Amino acid sequence: MxxxxxxxxxxxxxxxxxxxxxxxxxxxxxxxxxxxxxxxxxxxxxxxxxxxxxxANKESLYVAMMQAVLTEKQALFQAAVASPGTCRERLKRFTRTFLELPREKRDVTKLVRRDINTFKDPVRSQLILAYQSALPEQIEIILEDGVRAGELGLADVRLLSWMYVAIVEVMLTPYAERVFDNQNDQLDFVIRLFFNGAGAN
Amino acid sequence: MxxxxxxxxxxxxxxxxxxxxxxxxxxxxxxxxxxxxxxxxxxxxxxxxxxxxxxANKESLYVAMMQAVLTEKQALFQAAVASPGTCRERLKRFTRTFLELPREKRDVTKLVRRDINTFKDPVRSQLILAYQSALPEQIEIILEDGVRAGELGLADVRLLSWMYVAIVEVMLTPYAERVFDNQNDQLDFVIRLFFNGAGAN
DNA sequence: GGGGATCCATACTGGTCGGTATGTTTCTTG
DNA sequence: CAAGAAACATACCGACCAGTATGGATCCCC
CATH class of the missing domain: 1.10.10.60 (Homeodomain-like)
Incomplete structure (x- = not known):
């Protein structure tokens, strides 16, 4: 205290x-x-x-747990966001720092999506904001630069960042970890899918 | 009964x-x-x-509700899967039938991902199987043909289908519906992102 | 080393909710 | 229309759990 x-x-x-x-x-x-x-x-x-x-109660314990995990990461993430290079390189760096986190810390980010409906609106929006500012908004900054530099096609960057997060979260499933045998391959797959799509060539 | x-x-x-x-x-x-x-x-x-x-109890009520929604859709989905054309066309047709469903029926598919941790293993795997056979496995069939025809790059199609579903689910959020003003644009965006990626050109 | 604050454990309470027991209505069948 | 079964409604029980009350242990400061 x-x-x-x-x-x-x-x-x-x-x-x-x-x-x-x-x-x-x-x-x-x-x-x-x-x-x-x-x-x-x-x-x-x-x-x-x-x-x-x-x-004070169960709710505030949950919020404190979530914020502890998120703020702990924030410095790492912001370093990746502020790093130099192309949009693709920076996003890759960002994702790598995320994937290299210990499993428990990584997976907590999925909790917000899952449990958000259990909370009423003072706590609810508090959680959403904490999550968004920690993950999607950081990605949004990188993508924004990518659009400005003509590296990305014109699109709603917020939506794109959400979709990117959704793709990465699939990588956290047990099945995905069975398909790839190292994090570099996971990383390359995600980045390639997001920038180039699943289409041949 | x-x-x-x-x-x-x-x-x-x-x-x-x-x-x-x-x-x-x-x-x-x-x-x-x-x-x-x-x-x-x-x-x-x-x-x-x-x-x-x-x-009999709350659990079986939940399972019955889920299966009712899923089996109701199954005929529609299989029609899209069995339809002719390229992988891209079929996937687009599949997604369109999904997006055109009434909102309540559509959004129920998100429930499995959310609530799956609340159930123990007899019911749990039952739900997962019902969900997978209704959605990801149908997509998997389409993608499998796409890989065979050289339309898609070589990749784990199961993983790809999950990621596609994840992307589509982002389209069901209120924000996404605010960005686009009709379902055709939503559809084009998702298909283009999946096949061609977010990169420019 | 006593006073006071922090820290933590134990015991208890109030309310909620899944599930049951049993009554009451409504339909079917002979 | 009588008899029985299915389809409900009502009342109740038992378990579980968030939150509280209170007592005791531990540490700091003077």
Whole structure:
């Protein structure tokens, strides 16, 4: 609660991190409603009391978990966005940093799409904004430059970025990981499909 | 329960259809756990007793709803698959029949991806199979022919079909419908992106 | 080393919801 | 039209779970 604090307990920050990480893993496996606070507490090695000491309720715990994962990535992503080169190179670099993340961190991004309907509108839009600014909008910036440079055809870049994310998410399925045996091939496939299409030649 | 029946009540088949349709609309808006049997009953104009008279439990109601929607479409889809022409033409025809479906029927296909984690393995794989045979596998057939004819580059067609479905699903979002003002433009955009990519020229 | 705050555990409550038990109506069949 | 079955409605139960209340342990500061 006081990350800049002078000399207060930092034992709590460790348990908070534990709770958030355990919650992320559980929310990934089961739907929001099917994950109980007791589950999270048990996975984190604490009790419900500890959880409710650090988080007001289940919703805010979920939001905190999501934002923790997203903001943790943000620096990496922005580096890829700010990197030099063609649109294709930058998008490839962006996707590589994404694919090279540990699996749990990667897959959490799919949660927003899945669970978004469970939340009502204060929390709902909060989650959507956090997600969009972390992923699609970053891609949007790269694509925007691509259109300006004539590297991409004229199109709605926001829509394009969503579709690109959708394609990449298919790459996170177990089947896709079975088809390719290394991340470079995955990467090349996605980039080639997005820029050149599936058509021959 | 006796669709071939001699002269039994067919009032029940009407209420069953009501229940299934109301359930579909509700499951589309809220997550599985957040839709109660009472909600479904109320939306269908009956009570819980009626629901539990026709369906053993909540799970089987969900499965029945999904299968009803999918098998209803199957004839239409197979016609598009069996139609003549190039891979591109057939895929376009397939997608058009999909996009021209009433919105509720269309969007139900997104449910499988969303709710699949809530079910355990007898029901889970049942749902996946029903979905895959209704959509991705039909597309797979078309793409398979495209690869054989040299119209598509060599690639894993199952993966390609999933990615195509993912792209089309992005077209079902409210934002995408705001970008285009008719379905023909949507269709052309998706087909062009898939075959030719987003790159210029 | 006492006072106070933070941290966490245990016990409990209120409400919700899936499912059941049982009554009541409506249709079919003989 | 009587008898039975199917199609519903109503009332209720039991389990589960988010959230609370409260007590005890741990640490900081003076």
């Amino acid at each position: 006081d990350p800049l604090g002078s000399g207060m307990y930092d034992k709590s920050t460790a348990t908070i991190a534990n709770i958030l990480s355990s919650a992320g893993a559980l929310f990934l496996r089961k739907n929001y409603a099917d994950v109980t606070i007791a589950d999270i507490a048990e996975a984190a090695g604490v009790t419900k009391g500890a959880v409710y000491h650090h988080f | 006796d669709p071939l029946g001699s002269g039994m009540y067919d009032k029940s088949t009407a209420t069953i259809a009501n229940i299934l349709s109301s359930a579909g609309a509700l499951f589309l808006r809220k997550n599985y756990a957040d839709v109660t049997i009472a909600d479904i009953a109320e939306a269908a104009g009956v009570t819980k007793g009626a629901v539990y008279h026709h369906f």
